Amino acid sequence: MRVWAGPFPLIQLFKCSVVEVILSSNKHLDKSRDYTFLHPWLGTGLLTSTGSKWHSRRKMLTPAFHFKILEDFLEVFNSQSTKMVEKLAKKADGQRFDIFPYITLCTLDVICETAMGVNIKAQDNSDSDYVKAVYRIGALVQQRQARPWLQSDLLYRLIGSSKEHDACLKILHGFSYGTIRSRRIEFQKEKTNKLAKHMDDEIIGKKRRLAFLDLLLEYSEEGRGLSDEDIREEVDTFMFEGHDTTAAAINWSLYLLGCHPEIQARVHEELDMIFSSPDQPVTMAELREMKLTENCIKEALRLFPSVPFLARELQEEAVIDNYRIPEGTTVMVVTYRLHRDPDQFPDPERFDPDRFLPENVSKRHPYAYVPFSAGPRNCIGQKFALMEEKILLSSILRKYRAESCTRREDLRLLGELILRPENGNTVKLFPRV
Numbered sequence: 001m002r003v004w005a006g007p008f009p010l011i012q013l014f015k016c017s018v019v020e021v022i023l024s025s026n027k028h029l030d031k032s033r034d035y036t037f038l039h040p041w042l043g044t045g046l047l048t049s050t051g052s053k054w055h056s057r058r059k060m061l062t063p064a065f066h067f068k069i070l071e072d073f074l075e076v077f078n079s080q081s082t083k084m085v086e087k088l089a090k091k092a093d094g095q096r097f098d099i100f101p102y103i104t105l106c107t108l109d110v111i112c113e114t115a116m117g118v119n120i121k122a123q124d125n126s127d128s129d130y131v132k133a134v135y136r137i138g139a140l141v142q143q144r145q146a147r148p149w150l151q152s153d154l155l156y157r158l159i160g161s162s163k164e165h166d167a168c169l170k171i172l173h174g175f176s177y178g179t180i181r182s183r184r185i186e187f188q189k190e191k192t193n194k195l196a197k198h199m200d201d202e203i204i205g206k207k208r209r210l211a212f213l214d215l216l217l218e219y220s221e222e223g224r225g226l227s228d229e230d231i232r233e234e235v236d237t238f239m240f241e242g243h244d245t246t247a248a249a250i251n252w253s254l255y256l257l258g259c260h261p262e263i264q265a266r267v268h269e270e271l272d273m274i275f276s277s278p279d280q281p282v283t284m285a286e287l288r289e290m291k292l293t294e295n296c297i298k299e300a301l302r303l304f305p306s307v308p309f310l311a312r313e314l315q316e317e318a319v320i321d322n323y324r325i326p327e328g329t330t331v332m333v334v335t336y337r338l339h340r341d342p343d344q345f346p347d348p349e350r351f352d353p354d355r356f357l358p359e360n361v362s363k364r365h366p367y368a369y370v371p372f373s374a375g376p377r378n379c380i381g382q383k384f385a386l387m388e389e390k391i392l393l394s395s396i397l398r399k400y401r402a403e404s405c406t407r408r409e410d411l412r413l414l415g416e417l418i419l420r421p422e423n424g425n426t427v428k429l430f431p432r433v
């Protein structure tokens with residue numbers, strides 16, 4: 001479908017064969033101009049960078065998402081989800097409430113601890129300046145993207161919310177730089193004490209876990225040319241990409257399970273088989289066993305992909321479906337529509353986790369389902385995200401049964417940077433005993 005975004009040509013793709021042309025390409029890697037409004041916050045970190053900078057950063061950061069490193073994060077996922085479930089205990093009385101913020105604050109705690117090594121305790125202190133700034137900046141960026149008259153810097157300064165935007169940035173960057181500086185000092189001290197090589201040494205009687213930030217500091221000390229600003233860009237990018245996306249996915253999974261008690265009962269059965277008690281911490285072994293739970297999350301990401309569309313700007317002409325698309329065109333992949341192609345997903349609106357049984361997956365086009373994008377610029381955090389989602393969702397369902405209060409036909413979607421339900425995720429929780 002061809003449309004214009006103001007003076008800029010734009011095409012929307014939602015058939016898997018044409019989506020493949022763009023996503024699998026090594027040429028069409030540059031993001032569209034919509035992403036420039038993220039630059040003041042994220043600079044040109046992995047999500048927003050292009051060309052050789054993106055290539056070298058992607059190569060450098062890929063090992064940071066190795067499964068061995070992710071395994072160390074299990075402790076964070078477990079401890080933060082335990083806290084969330086404790087908070088939910090007060091709400092599990094069968095009365096309606098919005099569970100969205102509980103899940104979001106938990107994922108914010110998780111990403112802060114794993115990306116920066118700092119426990120900001122957002123679940124206890126949702127009013128902190130940092131937590132408020134993270135939320136506000138997302139809304140401000142979205143506002144600017146959606147209003148063409150605010151896109152010029154001059155007009156944004158004159159009639160937009162640039163003062164508030166700058167105030168948020170001051171808090172966010174101040175926090176990231178402060179954390180980088182103090183971790184660098186710690187890092188230097190350890191190095192002097194010849195501890196740097198043994199990053200999992202005991203520190204104050206506790207096993208030292210590496211945050212993404214520590215790995216970046218290590219690279220920087222190895223002389224790989226990473227300044228504090230470079231590190232800040234990447235850490236802020238993880239903060240942005242890594243918490244709202246997972247929070248939305250867990251909420252949508254819970255929402256759909258709350259609409260389908262028969263499928264939720266099957267998930268409860270699976271969890272009861274795997275865990276001997278509702279408080280047992282999750283290890284890699286249990287994660288591997290949660291097959292139905294994982295398929296429910298995948299099916300929720302099909303129907304309600306956290307990132308509902310993504311966009312590239314063509315740096316050279318492309319041939320898509322026999323049409324010649326000129327350089328400079330914005331090509332938007334509309335994941336939300338792609339995932340509803342009835343040729344690939346018969347009866348597409350139906351919530352059916354069995355679509356992700358291996359025998360069904362193998363029948364589909366490889367680009368029919370791309371909630372994490374695909375090809376060279378796919379989501380670097382997808383394994384992290386699935387682990388976190390399985391742990392957080394299962395920790396809720398091991399203790400509670402959920403009923404969704406909004407019917408599918410009454411649902412109103414907000415397709416901003418992240419796809420979320422306009423009126424939150426109102427549920428009733430019941431203890432399972």
Ligand code: HEM
Pocket residue numbers: 046047048058237238241242243245246249305306307310311371372373376377378379380381382384385
């Ligand atoms: C359910 C959770 C998640 C979903 C649905 C998701 C989805 C996506 C999508 C669709 C993209 C491509 C964006 C584009 O091309 O504009 C992307 C990129 C990215 N994601 Fe995720 N993401 C999730 C979680 C995470 C997490 C937890 C992290 C980090 C800890 C992360 C880090 C990134 C980064 C750094 C990129 C840019 C990669 C590059 O351009 O090389 N994401 N994600």
